[in-house]
Amino acid sequence: MTAGESRLLAWERRVEWPLTGLAVVFLGLYAFDVLNTGLTQPQHELLDVALTGIWVLFAVDFVIRLTLATNHREFFRTHLFDVLILLLPMARPLRALRVLAVIGVLNKRLRGGLHGKAAVYVVATTLLVGGIAALAVLDAERNAPDAKITTFGDAAWWALSTIATVGYGDLYPITIEGRIVAGTLMVGGIALLGVITGSVATWFVTSIRDLEEEVEESGGEVSARLDRLLAEMRVLSARVIELEASLTGKDRGDQTTPGAGR
Secondary structure, three states: OHHHHHHHHHHHHHHHHHHHHHHHHHHHHHHHHOOOOOOOOOHHHHHHHHHHHHHHHHHHHHHHHHOOOOOHHHHHHHHHHHHHHHHHHHHHHHHHHHHOOOOOHHHHHHOOOOOHHHHHHHHHHHHHHHHHHHHHHHHOOOOOOOOOEEEEEEHHHEEEEEEEEOOOOOOOOHHHHHHHHHHHHHHHHHHHHHHHHHHHHHHHHHHHHHHHHHHHHHHHHHHHHHHHHHHHHHHHHHHHHHHHHHHHHHHHHHHHHHHHHH
């Protein structure tokens, strides 16, 4: 590992929890702003300033990580999603997905098999992505003319049907921002389904492999026990033969004794 990679790794470890906390605050403020329809214009502006401030901190973090990276071009290429979120103001709320770092940290501390970790991660990711998408599409759609999604219930139902790739068609976004959110959620839904399918397949393969190993181990133990039992039976059979031979010889001796005296 180079010195630059070490500095980048040290920085990411140092800011992981602070940035995760900021992501949680960001998501909470954004949800409060979207769901509370009784806020005044100054209150909306104050919340927007707070959200923008947190977004700037995320941008500063990205610039620092880009500076610390050994290969700037490779780092930029592999972090295009972060770049898009920072450059597109309409997509800023999605930056709250940084809170997934919490799940990543918890997954490292979890004990158990891969299936348990994958299940926790998939469930948490689905709930988080669906909730943020519902907030984002509601924020983009409810004030648009002829909007189909005007309540959080509608937005949540739309997010659920979209992330499951069902697409009933009863609710759909009509604004550019809403369609960008929809497109992102569709891609995310396909990816999540792939993860779920892969997790289930891995679980089946692992279970079958463990069962085969258990059968092999049990078979080896049974074979060893049978070998020991056969060995003991051979010893017992030899002793029985010896005993029979001894008894037969004795009987013959007893039978010949009376005749010898005559």
